[in-house]
Amino acid sequence: MIKIFVVEDDQFLGSIIKNNLGKIEDTGVHHFLTAQDCLDNLHLNPDIITIDFMLPDMNGLELMEKIRNFDDSIKCVIVSGQDKVEVVLDVYKKGAADYIMKNDDAVVNLEASVRNLFKAVIQKKEVSTLQEQIIDRNKYSNIIGSSPSVLKVLRLIQKVEKSNIMVLITGLSGTGKELVARAIHYGSPRARKPFVTVNMGAIPADLIESELFGHEKGAFTDARDRRIGKFEEANEGTVFLDEIGEMDLLMQTKLLRVLQEKEVTRIGSNKPVKIDARVLAATNRNLSLEVKEGRFREDLFYRLQGFLIHLPTLHERGEDVIILAKSFLSEFCKENKMTQINLTNEAMKSLMEYKWPGNIRELKATMDRAAVMCENNTINPDDIVFSNS
Ligand SMILES: Nc1ncnc2c1ncn2[C@@H]1O[C@H](COP(=O)(O)OP(=O)(O)OP(=O)(O)O)[C@@H](O)[C@H]1O
Ligand SMILES: [Mg+2]
Numbered sequence: 001m002i003k004i005f006v007v008e009d010d011q012f013l014g015s016i017i018k019n020n021l022g023k024i025e026d027t028g029v030h031h032f033l034t035a036q037d038c039l040d041n042l043h044l045n046p047d048i049i050t051i052d053f054m055l056p057d058m059n060g061l062e063l064m065e066k067i068r069n070f071d072d073s074i075k076c077v078i079v080s081g082q083d084k085v086e087v088v089l090d091v092y093k094k095g096a097a098d099y100i101m102k103n104d105d106a107v108v109n110l111e112a113s114v115r116n117l118f119k120a121v122i123q124k125k126e127v128s129t130l131q132e133q134i135i136d137r138n139k140y141s142n143i144i145g146s147s148p149s150v151l152k153v154l155r156l157i158q159k160v161e162k163s164n165i166m167v168l169i170t171g172l173s174g175t176g177k178e179l180v181a182r183a184i185h186y187g188s189p190r191a192r193k194p195f196v197t198v199n200m201g202a203i204p205a206d207l208i209e210s211e212l213f214g215h216e217k218g219a220f221t222d223a224r225d226r227r228i229g230k231f232e233e234a235n236e237g238t239v240f241l242d243e244i245g246e247m248d249l250l251m252q253t254k255l256l257r258v259l260q261e262k263e264v265t266r267i268g269s270n271k272p273v274k275i276d277a278r279v280l281a282a283t284n285r286n287l288s289l290e291v292k293e294g295r296f297r298e299d300l301f302y303r304l305q306g307f308l309i310h311l312p313t314l315h316e317r318g319e320d321v322i323i324l325a326k327s328f329l330s331e332f333c334k335e336n337k338m339t340q341i342n343l344t345n346e347a348m349k350s351l352m353e354y355k356w357p358g359n360i361r362e363l364k365a366t367m368d369r370a371a372v373m374c375e376n377n378t379i380n381p382d383d384i385v386f387s388n389s
Helices: 009-022 035-040 058-072 085-093 106-138 147-161 177-185 206-215 249-259 285-293 298-306 320-335 343-354 359-373
Strands: 002-007 027-033 048-052 073-078 098-101 167-172 193-200 238-242 279-285 308-310
Touching: 002 009, 002 035, 002 279, 002 298, 009 027, 009 106, 027 035, 035 058, 048 098, 048 106, 073 085, 073 106, 085 298, 106 308, 147 177, 147 308, 167 177, 177 193, 177 238, 177 279, 193 206, 206 249, 238 298, 249 298, 285 298, 320 359
Parallel strands: 002 027, 002 048, 048 073, 073 098, 167 279, 167 308, 193 238, 238 279
Antiparallel strands: none
8 A cells, every 4th residue: 555645734625635645546645734743653654745835834845854864765745836946946956756836736736746656656665575575585594404503503693693793604515605694694784785795716816806896997908897896786785705715815815905994996996995895705615724725814814704603514413404305395395386295204214314415405406306206295215316326
């Protein structure tokens, strides 16, 4: 439902406007006689507010300014008897969505104006629902498992998610490092801002600097346009430096400087830009060993390790193997609109005995395969094909 406030000190005119707008499908309209009444009710989250220019307690523009300070996505329509060009321009400049002349057609024109704003309001609502869904899907409650080692990880996530502290996530391939990084971002006050992943292992060494920090037009042969880097793209959000162990020593030096100064300089520019991005990093390498062997800078290692979250292998999670297997099966059945598939005791036993070198990613692929292979909605040991056997 779209909520509309009508602020009009003339009781009679206000009621006419209210009734007229109320006829539009799926709207709820409130009428207020004063600016203060309107301000006192902003917590009801109106989408559109029509404002009379001359109110007893406040000028319409002043009211609009206060409304937009509260939430600048509220669409304000100013209704006024003034038709001086300067006044009209000023109204638009101060952020009004529309301006309606107070004449014989005012009520009809106001209805047309409000209908026009609907599309933008509905779009905004759709974007924020989508945003909430993304946040929900990525929160730590989606990390399945109840073994002591996983509960410890969940507690650590809760401890770090609200702050800006740098977190290093370690663990073997497929143990859920990216899942944890997303959980931290989407549980943080930055959740509605970008989560930007950069995979150090997937970008050629000579392109990493421009990828992370951006470049100016003409900075190097292929730089046809100016481009901002991932740190700037993640402004007010989070940068996830995945596979940080793959970064070469020269780049590590540059990264360390950026983390210390909290500013980046695009290639080909000499003007640093302030950045506000939280940094999370992950690696499946043993970084302290990399440091010992001279492949990773010690100072960067300590800096990144502001907080360390280590993910256990799947085999170390005991009964979680079964909880995860069942959850992946339910997911598979739901996606494919099938009735629930069950595991026999023997099948569970063989899942528990296997070592899972590919960890949770391997378990998911194995369960998907078994779900396709099995008959009568029951998985027997024969339906399970391990990739390592
Ligand atoms: N505890 C968990 N509960 C549910 N799903 C999980 C869990 N851990 C991992 N997964 C799933 O397993 C898959 C692999 O996880 P993810 O990509 O986060 O691992 P990774 O550690 O980043 O692996 P790699 O080192 O290979 O990049 C994903 O599909 C993820 O959703
Ligand atoms: Mg990963």
